Amino acid sequence: MTGFDYIRDGAGIYEKSFxxxxxxxxxxxxxASDAPIAVRIIHASGMVEIAQRIRFGxxxxxxxRAALKAGKPILCDSEMVAHGIxxxxxxxxxxxxxxxxxxxxxxxxxxxxxxxxAAALDFWGEHLDGALVAIGNAPTALFHLLELIxxxxxxxxxxxxxxxxxxxxxxxxDALAVFGRLPFxxxxxxxxxxxxxxxxxxxxxxxxx
Amino acid sequence: MTGFDYIRDGAGIYEKSFxxxxxxxxxxxxxASDAPIAVRIIHASGMVEIAQRIRFGxxxxxxxRAALKAGKPILCDSEMVAHGIxxxxxxxxxxxxxxxxxxxxxxxxxxxxxxxxAAALDFWGEHLDGALVAIGNAPTALFHLLELIxxxxxxxxxxxxxxxxxxxxxxxxDALAVFGRLPFxxxxxxxxxxxxxxxxxxxxxxxxx
Numbered sequence: 001m002t003g004f005d006y007i008r009d010g011a012g013i014y015e016k017s018f019x020x021x022x023x024x025x026x027x028x029x030x031x032a033s034d035a036p037i038a039v040r041i042i043h044a045s046g047m048v049e050i051a052q053r054i055r056f057g058x059x060x061x062x063x064x065r066a067a068l069k070a071g072k073p074i075l076c077d078s079e080m081v082a083h084g085i086x087x088x089x090x091x092x093x094x095x096x097x098x099x100x101x102x103x104x105x106x107x108x109x110x111x112x113x114x115x116x117x118a119a120a121l122d123f124w125g126e127h128l129d130g131a132l133v134a135i136g137n138a139p140t141a142l143f144h145l146l147e148l149i150x151x152x153x154x155x156x157x158x159x160x161x162x163x164x165x166x167x168x169x170x171x172x173x174d175a176l177a178v179f180g181r182l183p184f185x186x187x188x189x190x191x192x193x194x195x196x197x198x199x200x201x202x203x204x205x206x207x208x209x
Numbered sequence: 210m211t212g213f214d215y216i217r218d219g220a221g222i223y224e225k226s227f228x229x230x231x232x233x234x235x236x237x238x239x240x241a242s243d244a245p246i247a248v249r250i251i252h253a254s255g256m257v258e259i260a261q262r263i264r265f266g267x268x269x270x271x272x273x274r275a276a277l278k279a280g281k282p283i284l285c286d287s288e289m290v291a292h293g294i295x296x297x298x299x300x301x302x303x304x305x306x307x308x309x310x311x312x313x314x315x316x317x318x319x320x321x322x323x324x325x326x327a328a329a330l331d332f333w334g335e336h337l338d339g340a341l342v343a344i345g346n347a348p349t350a351l352f353h354l355l356e357l358i359x360x361x362x363x364x365x366x367x368x369x370x371x372x373x374x375x376x377x378x379x380x381x382x383d384a385l386a387v388f389g390r391l392p393f394x395x396x397x398x399x400x401x402x403x404x405x406x407x408x409x410x411x412x413x414x415x416x417x418x
Contacts, residue, residue, distance in 0.1 A: 003359070004352045004384060006377050008323040013349070017375040046373040046399035080403065083292040114217040140222070143213045150212070164255040164404070166226040168215045175213060190255035194289065195373070195402045 017043055018209055024048045033061045037185065037203040044199035045191070053188045055177060060158050063183035064204040067132045067157035073097050074201060075124050075156070077117055077163075078137040084198035085134075089205040099123040118144035129154035132204070135161055136197025139168030146179055158183040160200045162192035226252055227418055233257045242270045246394065246412040253408035254400070262397045264386060269367050272392035273413040276341045276366035282306050283410060284333050284365070286326055286372075287346040293407035294343075298415040308332040327353035338363035341413070344370055345406025348377030355388055367392040369409045371401035 007013050018039055025048035027035045034056050042050055068074075071092035076082040082098040099105060099120040109119035117138030124131075128148070133156045135142045142161050149155050161176040161184055163169045173186040185200050186192075216222050227248055234257040236244045243265050251257055277283075280301035285291040291307040308314060308329040318328035326347030333340075337357070342365045344351045351370050358364050370385040370393055372378045382395040394409050395401075 004356060006349065006352050006380065008327065008349060010324040010326075010349075013324070013374075013376045020375040043374065044402070046375065046378065046401060079292040080289045080407070083288040084403070109219075115219040115222070117219075118217065140215065140217060140219075143215050147213060165222075165252065166229040166255070167222045169255065171215065192255060193253070193402070193404045194293070195404060198289070 014209065021048060025051045027051060030054075030056075031061075036207070036209070037061060037200055040199040040203040041187065041196050044195040050187060050191065050196075053191065055186050055188060056184070057177060058181070058183040060183040060185045061204060064132050064158040064160075064185075067130055068092065068094055068205055070130070072131045072157060073127050074132045074134055075121075075127060076197075077120065077135040077141040078194055080194035081134050081136040081197050081201075084194060085201050086205070089202055089208070091205060095127075097124070097127060114144060115140040117141040121145055121148060126154075128156055131156045132201065133159045134197045134201050135159070135163055136192065136194035137163055139163040139165065139172040142172040142176060143168070146175055149179075149182070155182060158185070160184075160197050161186045162197040162200070164190065164192040166190055223418065230257060234260045236260060239263075239265075240270075245416070245418070246270060246409055249408040249412040250396065250405050253404040259396060259400065259405075262400065264395050264397060265393070266386060267390070267392040269392040269394045270413060273341050273367040273369075273394075273409075276339055277301065277303055277414055279339070281340045281366060282336050284330075284336060284340050284342045285406075286329070286344040286350040287403055289403035290343050290345040290406050290410075293403060294410050295414070298411055298417070300414060304336075306333070306336060323353060324349040326350040330354055330357060335363075337365055340365045341410065342368045343406045343410050344368070344372055345401065345403035346372055348372040348374065348381040351381040351385060352377070355384055358388075358391070364391060367394070369393075369406050370395045371406040371409070373399065373401040375399055 021042050030038050038054050069091050073095040076098040105120050109116045118140040161173050176184050230251050239247050247263050278300050282304040285307040314329050318325045327349040370382050385393050
C-alpha cells in the first residue's frame with residue numbers, strides 16, 4: 001500500500017523517543033524527580049541542547065504535583081497551552097482555565113495599558129490561590145503575574161514560566177527565577193513556548209511516561 | 210505600582226521583535242515573498258538560527274495564499290495548531306478543521322494500525338482537495354498524508370510540514386520535500402512544532418506584520 005517505512009505505534013514512538021533523549025541529553029544536573037520533566041520538555045522542543053536552559057527552583061516538581069493532586073486549577077496564558085494539556089493525565093479532573101478570550105479582556109488591557117495576554121490574568125481572581133500557572137506565550141503575562149503577587153494576590157503553588165521570543169521573554173523568566181518565593185520551572189533565554197509549557201504540565205500531572 | 214520595567218504595548222513588542230529578527234537572522238536565502246514567512250517562524254521559535262532549517266518548495270507561499278483567499282479550509286493535525294491560528298487574519302473566514310478528537314478516530318487508528326494523529330486524516334475526506342494542511346505535531350500524520358495522496362486522494366494546495374521530535378520527524382519532512390508534487394514549507398530536522406506551523410499559517414493568511 002505504501003512506500004513509506006515508519007513506526008506507526010504511538011506507544012512505541014514515545015518509548016523510542018524517550019530512550020533517544022536519555023541517551024543523548026545531559027541530564028546530570030537534574031534530580032531524579034526533575035529529570036522526567038526535563039525529558040518531556042526536550043521531547044516537545046526536539047532539542048537535547050535545551051537541557052542546559054531548563055531550571056527548576058523552590059521545589060517546583062513537588063509543589064506542582066501536590067497542587068494538581070489537590071484538585072487545583074491550571075491557569076494558562078494562551079489557548080494553545082490550554083488545548084495542549086492531556087486531560088486524561090490530570091489526577092483530579094482539574095480545571096484548565098484561559099481567560100484570554102474573555103469578552104472583557106480587551107477593555108481591561110486598555111484600562112491597565114498592557115497587552116491582552118497580561119490583562120487576561122486580572123480575571124483569574126481567586127483561582128490563582130494555590131494553582132499551577134502555565135505561561136507559554138507572553139512575557140507580559142509572566143511580568144504581570146509577578147506584579148499581581150507583589151500587589152498582594154494570593155500566590156499560585158508553582159509557575160511554569162516559558163514565554164518565547166525576542167522582547168522580554170528572557171527578562172521575564174529571569175525575574176521569575178529571582179522572585180524568591182515561587183516554585184518555578186523556566187527555560188532561560190529566548191526559547192520556550194506553548195509546547196514546552198504543556199510538556200511541563202503533562203509531566204507533573206502523571207508519572208506515566 | 211511595580212518594580213518591573215518592560216514593554217506593555219502589543220504592537221510595539223511585535224515591531225521590536227521583527228526588527229531584532231531582521232537584524233540578526235540570515236534571510237538571504239529567502240525570496241522577498243518567503244522572507245516574511247521565515248520571520249514569523251523564527252519569531253515563534255525564539256531562534257534566529259532556525260532560518261537555516263526552513264525550506265520552501267514548489268511555490269509554497271503563492272499556493273498557500275491563493276488557497277486561503279479562495280476560501281479553502283485549513284486542516285490541522287493537532288488541537289494546539291487549530292487553536293493557535295489567528296482567526297482575524299484569515300482572508301475568507303476559512304474553516305479550521307482538526308479531526309483528532311472525532312469519536313471514530315481511535316477505532317480507525319486500530320483498524321489501519323497507525324496512530325490516532327494519522328488516522329484522523331482519514332476523516333478529512335473531500336476537505337483535503339485544495340486545502341492548506343498544517344502539521345505541527347505528528348510525523349505519522351505527515352507520512353499518512355503522503356500515503357493518502359499516493360493512493361489517489363485529491364491533493365491539498367500546500368502543506369506545512371513541521372512535526373517535531375526524535376522518531377520520524379526529520380524523515381517525514383524529508384519525504385515531503387522530495388515528494389515532488391506538493392508545495393511545501395518545512396523545518397528540516399528534529400525541530401518544528403505547533404507554534405511554528407501556526408506562525409506559517411498566520412504569515413500566509415495576511416500580509417500585515
